Amino acid sequence: MRFAYWSRELAGWALIGIGLWQFWNTYGLISNRRIFEAGPSAFIAFIIFRSGLHLLKVAVAAQAARSLPEGAQPATRKASRMAVKSVAPTPTKSVVPGPRSRAASANGAAN
Template sequence: MRFVYWSREVAGWLLVLIGLWQFWNTYTLLTNRRILEAAPSAFIAFVIFRGGVHLLKVAVAAQAARTLPESSAQPATRRAGRMPTKPIGPTPAKAVVPGPRSRAAAAAANGDLD
C-alpha cells in the first residue's frame, strides 16, 4: 500500500517537471516570435502541470487519511434535535403589508359592518 502513495508522489513530481519543461519550450517559442505555435504549447504545459499538482494533492491526502485513527473514520450516529418552528396559521391583519384591501377588510376597518 505504501508503494501506491510513492507512485502517486513520483508521478506527480514528474508531471510537474514535464509541465515546467514545456513552459520553457513555450518561452523559447515566444522569444523566436512563433506565437501560433506557442499558444497550444502553453495550453499543453498548463494541463500537464495542473495534472501533476493534482496528483501531488491526492498523494498528500491519501497519506493524511492513512494516519487517521480508525475511530474517527466512522462517526458515531447522533440524534438530530428539532429546530424551533414558527406557527403556521392565519396571519394577523396588523402583520400584513399595506396595500389594496378586500371589501370586507375595508368595511371592518371603517366600521361599516353589515
C-alpha cells in the same frame, strides 16, 4: 499500500517537472516570435502542470487518511431547525388544492 502513496508522489513531481519544461519550451517559441505555435504549447503545459498538482494533492490526502485511526468516524451533529411560521397572506388550512367550480362553491360543497 505504502508504494501507492510514493508512486503518486513521484508521478506528481514528474508531471510538474514536465509541465515546467513545456512552459520553458513555450517561452522559447514566444521569444522566436512563433505565437501560433506557442498557444497550444502553453495549453498543454498548463494541463500537464495542473495534473501534477492534483496528483500531489491526492498523495497528501492519502497519507493523511492513512494516519487516521481505524474506526474513526466524523462527528456528526443533529441539524436543528428553527420553528417555521408562515408569512403567507392566506392561512394554509383554507387553501384547497386544485380549481373549484362555481357550482360547487354556490352549493357549499367541498369545504
